[in-house]
Amino acid sequence: EPEVTQTPSHQVTQMGQEVILRCVPISNHLYFYWYRQILGQKVEFLVSFYNNEISEKSEIFDDQFSVERPDGSNFTLKIRSTKLEDSAMYFCASSPNRGSHYEQYFGPGTRLTVT
């Protein structure tokens, strides 16, 4: 069964450094998403991406964040200058079509630790 994959599974970085989190969505999916889950808190929407542009973003997704689909398979989340509060689990998701009636398929997550 096709699945969303994410690398690395755990990333440790120092405050102020740039990080890139990578995701490979399911191959025939068209919509891609990033979420984050701070330890002990709810999963929060960050951004959705379609047709090589951001379709929606939350207030969390500020100028420190960017997303890119550099090739036909990868979908990346970049945090330009990490802060301690960026420490969280980051989930990538994809769906075959737009519309909330299409469920999103989630990857296993990347745990980001900012020290």
Next chain:
Amino acid sequence: AQSVTQPDIHITVSEGASLELRCNYSYGATPYLFWYVQSPGQGLQLLLKYFSGDTLVQGIKGFEAEFKRSQSSFNLRKPSVHWSDAAEYFCAAAGNQFYFGTGTSLTVIP
């Protein structure tokens, strides 16, 4: 504001006992509703979803959920819990975005 509430942070049940996990939503209209399960170190796996129609929906792993509009609830149930069901369970409501609850951690004791 749109939100999903899971009142129970942690639930412990005995193996073989029945289970009900609560979920309430606050939305302008009836949202699409989902239950996801997250095992340690794993991603979020869809258990079931409700879009319209029959208010009792069946999912994978023997789970079911009932949508009650009058109570703005979408509670997850399982008649007999297995040890492998121990995990974190998230209710979600979807409009333009997914809104997740804070999750309920399920412990199953033998």
